[in-house]
Amino acid sequence: MDRARDKIVPVLTILAGLVVVWYVAAVLLNAPFQRDLDRRAGETPDTIEFIAKTLSQPKPTMPAPHQVAENFFENTFLRKITSNRSLVYHAWVTLSSTLLGFAFGTALGIVIAVGIVHVQALDRSLMPWIIASQTIPILAIAPMVVVVFAAVGITGIVPKSLISTYLSFFPVAVGMVKGLRSPEFMHLDLMHTYNASASQLFWKLRVPASVPFLFASMKVAVAASLVGAIVAELPTGAVAGIGSKLLAASYYSQTIDMWSALVAGSIVAALLVTLVGLAGRLVDRSMGARPA
Amino acid sequence: MRWFTLSWQAVAAILLCILAGLLGPMTQPEMKALANPAVTIAYPFLNTKGLIFDLILGAAAVSMLRIPPLAAVAALAIGAHVAAWLLLTGIVGFEGSAHAPYYLLLAAAWLLAWRCVTILSELKPANRAANALLRLVIPFIFGVWILIVWEAVVRGAGIPFILLPPPSAIGVRIANSLPILAADVNQTIFKSVIAGYVIGCGAGFLTAILADRVAFLGRGLLPIGNMVSALPIVGVAPIMVMWFGFGWESKAAVVAIMTFFPMLVNTVTGLAASGHMERDLMRTYASDYTQTLLKLRLPAAAPFIFNALKINSTLALIGAIVAEFFGTPVVGMGFRISTEVGRMNIDMVWAEIAVAALIGSVFYGLIALAERAATFWHPSVRGG
Numbered sequence: 001m002d003r004a005r006d007k008i009v010p011v012l013t014i015l016a017g018l019v020v021v022w023y024v025a026a027v028l029l030n031a032p033f034q035r036d037l038d039r040r041a042g043e044t045p046d047t048i049e050f051i052a053k054t055l056s057q058p059k060p061t062m063p064a065p066h067q068v069a070e071n072f073f074e075n076t077f078l079r080k081i082t083s084n085r086s087l088v089y090h091a092w093v094t095l096s097s098t099l100l101g102f103a104f105g106t107a108l109g110i111v112i113a114v115g116i117v118h119v120q121a122l123d124r125s126l127m128p129w130i131i132a133s134q135t136i137p138i139l140a141i142a143p144m145v146v147v148v149f150a151a152v153g154i155t156g157i158v159p160k161s162l163i164s165t166y167l168s169f170f171p172v173a174v175g176m177v178k179g180l181r182s183p184e185f186m187h188l189d190l191m192h193t194y195n196a197s198a199s200q201l202f203w204k205l206r207v208p209a210s211v212p213f214l215f216a217s218m219k220v221a222v223a224a225s226l227v228g229a230i231v232a233e234l235p236t237g238a239v240a241g242i243g244s245k246l247l248a249a250s251y252y253s254q255t256i257d258m259w260s261a262l263v264a265g266s267i268v269a270a271l272l273v274t275l276v277g278l279a280g281r282l283v284d285r286s287m288g289a290r291p292a
Numbered sequence: 293m294r295w296f297t298l299s300w301q302a303v304a305a306i307l308l309c310i311l312a313g314l315l316g317p318m319t320q321p322e323m324k325a326l327a328n329p330a331v332t333i334a335y336p337f338l339n340t341k342g343l344i345f346d347l348i349l350g351a352a353a354v355s356m357l358r359i360p361p362l363a364a365v366a367a368l369a370i371g372a373h374v375a376a377w378l379l380l381t382g383i384v385g386f387e388g389s390a391h392a393p394y395y396l397l398l399a400a401a402w403l404l405a406w407r408c409v410t411i412l413s414e415l416k417p418a419n420r421a422a423n424a425l426l427r428l429v430i431p432f433i434f435g436v437w438i439l440i441v442w443e444a445v446v447r448g449a450g451i452p453f454i455l456l457p458p459p460s461a462i463g464v465r466i467a468n469s470l471p472i473l474a475a476d477v478n479q480t481i482f483k484s485v486i487a488g489y490v491i492g493c494g495a496g497f498l499t500a501i502l503a504d505r506v507a508f509l510g511r512g513l514l515p516i517g518n519m520v521s522a523l524p525i526v527g528v529a530p531i532m533v534m535w536f537g538f539g540w541e542s543k544a545a546v547v548a549i550m551t552f553f554p555m556l557v558n559t560v561t562g563l564a565a566s567g568h569m570e571r572d573l574m575r576t577y578a579s580d581y582t583q584t585l586l587k588l589r590l591p592a593a594a595p596f597i598f599n600a601l602k603i604n605s606t607l608a609l610i611g612a613i614v615a616e617f618f619g620t621p622v623v624g625m626g627f628r629i630s631t632e633v634g635r636m637n638i639d640m641v642w643a644e645i646a647v648a649a650l651i652g653s654v655f656y657g658l659i660a661l662a663e664r665a666a667t668f669w670h671p672s673v674r675g676g
Contacts, residue, residue: 010512029535061535121410124427125434131656134606136649148455223522230524231610234617242527250530250618258530266523273522 022065023055029062030054063256072260087264093241094229095268097157101164102225106218108165109172116173117180117206127177134170142232160241164228168221175217179210208287215280222272230265242268295358301407302352308400309348312393320389336382336389347375348400355404361411368408369433375401376440380447388450398444402437409433457639462646465639472628473647480625481651483540484612488547493604495548496555497597503556504563505581517557525550529615538619546615551604558600562593595670598663605655609648 034054038045045053055064063071072087079086112130116123142163149159183205191201233243242265249257317323321335337344351371355364379398383390412430417423439459445451446458453461466473503510529546536542566589574584616626625644632640 006511007515010508011515012512014509014512014516121406121413121430124413124430125409126431128431129434129438132649132653136645136652152455219522223524227524227526231526231614234614242524246527246530247618250534253534255531255534262524262527262531265527269523270519 019065026060026062026064027051027054030057030060033057033061059253060255063259067256068259068263071256072263075257075260076264087242087245087260090240090242090245090261091264091268094226094233094243094265097160097232097241098164098222098226098229098268098272100157101161101228102168102222104161104165105168105221105225106172109169109217109221110176110214112169112173113176113180116177130170130173133166142234146232160229160232163232164225167228168225171217171220171224172214175213175220176210179213180206182213183209211283211287212280215276215283218280219273219276222276223269226265226269226272296356297358299356299407299410301403301410302356305348305352305400305403305407308396308403309345309352312396312400313345315391315393315396318391318393318397319383319386320391321386323391336386337378340378340382344375344378344397347371347378348397348404351375351404352400355407355411361415365408365411368404368411372401372404372408373436375404376444380440380443383444383447387447390448394448395445398441398448402441405433405437454636454638457642461639462642466643466646469640469643473643475623476625476628476644477647477651479540479621479623480543480612480616481609484543484615484624485547485608487540488544488612489551489604489608491544492548492551492608493555493601496552496600497559499552500556500559500563501585503560510560514557514560517553517560521553521557525553526611526614529611530618533615533618538621543612543615543620543624547608547611550607550611554603554607555597555600558596558603559593562596563589565589565596566592591669594667595663598659598667601659602656602663605659606652609652609655613648 031050031054034050034057038050038053054060056067060067075085075087079088081088081092083089112126116126145162146155146159149155149162187205187209188201191205196204229241230243230246233241234247242261245261246258249255249261312318317326318341319336321333322337325331325333325335348371351367354367354371357364375397379394379401383394409430412426412433415426417426442456443458443460446456457465499513503513526546528549532542532545532549536545570588570592571584574588579587613626613629616624617630620627625648629641629644632638632644
């Protein structure tokens with residue numbers, strides 16, 4: 001009951017408030033165009049009729065929630081998933097390059113973190129550049145990467161997923177450095193008294209200590225990796241994927257399509273983050289962590 | 293007491309040099325010149341080949357003597373970088389003709405630079421200025437070597453400039469198109485990014501204060517804010533372009549939305565950071581909400597707020613550039629990148645990327661400096 005009162009009720013209230021604001025905004029933003037239409041058609045609808053019309057335009061400035069929901073439902077559940085109008089198909093294309101990039105990025109981040117923790121020269125020379133690497137607006141490189149790889153004969157999923165890799169290695173590297181360094185002096189000294197070798201110290205103390213940090217940063221990384229995959233589809237002329245769906249819809253001002261593509265992207269993001277969180281909790285529990 | 297200390301980098305560098313010497317000609321033209329000695333063929337490294345070998349071998353040998361670390365560093369730095377410089381300048385005009393010894397010598401010079409960095413990072417100077425200098429020099433050498441290897445491999449293997457231009461060509465392009473770059477920076481950074489950044493961070497901050505004041509709002513907003521932070525918000529770019537037109541306003545709107553949620557979430561977390569004891573102390577002083585907020589909780593939240601400002605500095609650049617892919621007036625960094633890729637002017641694209649990276653780093657650096665000044669009391673600043 002406490003949980004319901006403290007969390008669910010406020011969240012639902014605010015969500016309901018947002019939906020109301022959305023409807024009001026839709027009416028206000030669509031009104032000028034609708035007035036224009038009515039004047040040309042010589043119609044003088046009363047207020048209720050007018051509001052109903054603003055909420056059912058085919059290409060509204062701001063689609064109403066029910067229009068987006070309808071379009072989303074239609075394109076997700078009613079179409080064959082192989083059809084290129086199906087959002088499931090586009091989401092799958094984006095998801096596959098997200099996951100590939102995320103896997104690369106996590107592996108790269110872990111390798112870099114292990115290097116930084118063990119080689120002092122790397123710690124002092126590489127760390128500043130890792131931070132600097134994230135100040136480069138990576139999206140700027142997206143078209144470049146695709147051009148370069150296409151020239152070498154590699155096309156398709158790999159160049160896109162490299163963008164995701166670039167965005168997702170950073171949180172993992174930083175989090176893992178923190179995690180691998182998290183054992184306290186007491187624990188290190190204890191391992192010392194056991195006469196543990198360097199590899200035993202690494203596998204039996206540093207790695208287990210870093211697991212919670214790994215999953216926390218993987219949550220950030222998987223979200224970043226999805227953003228990378230979506231944006232990589234924008235400038236590179238991709239034919240499928242949530243990003244290309246957004247671009248195509250914006251060219252033809254199909255606002256409802258645009259919004260439902262955004263909703264699809266958000267659902268994929270929420271699913272990915274939840275899955276990583278669940279995996280983290282499972283691993284934690286199997287390693288004998290007690291709930292805090 | 294031995295009069296020398298072995299280091300694997302120096303030994304490996306010497307071995308690589310010997311291997312390079314055994315393999316013979318460094319480039320295609322040199323091979324031809326050796327094949328018919330009667331004809332005089334100009335080939336790279338005609339006069340400098342011996343010097344390169346001497347430099348690398350000499351520096352490697354000297355560095356292993358028992359000499360003060362700084363002398364070893366100097367010897368290694370001079371040996372590695374002069375050798376690299378000779379390799380780079382020698383290959384100009386003979387792109388794509390390099391053979392294995394060229395890369396072996398490059399690798400040897402790189403190993404010496406690595407040794408140099410290793411010695412530097414083992415130094416523990418007592419005074420602060422030297423320490424600060426070291427913190428700059430070590431990453432600087434690393435960055436220089438990224439450029440050297442890039443330049444050497446692109447020129448040595450003759451990779452077409454269309455695919456990957458060498459850094460020197462990018463530098464020339466930057467120098468030659470300063471007016472265009474300045475116009476793009478003015479449009480993207482000074483109009484879109486700064487306006488959006490200020491609006492987004494400001495709104496996020498104010499909403500956080502409001503959420504803090506009204507507990508119900510806070511409990512509802514925080515989970516939503518956390519959730520939205522993970523969403524691909526940059527996808528709203530086409531919608532904003534539709535609403536606000538092609539000018540800078542639409543980009544500023546994207547930037548504002550992208551920066552809002554990190555600021556909100558971090559500020560709310562930060563406002564909860566002050567301890568119970570301190571809050572109780574404020575209550576014993578009979579301070580009201582505003583006084584507690586201004587004198588205790590906001591200063592305590594400062595590290596979190598600065599963290600959000602840092603995250604947002606990157607997000608803001610990305611948001612503005614991506615939004616420009618969806619339509620701009622004919623100026624702006626995102627616009628330039630997408631059109632120059634289409635025209636295959638890859639060096640111009642890299643020039644924009646370099647400028648963007650530079651501005652991003654300066655932006656980040658300024659915020660970091662402000663953070664040091666504002667949170668001088670925090671352990672992470674005092675300690676280092």
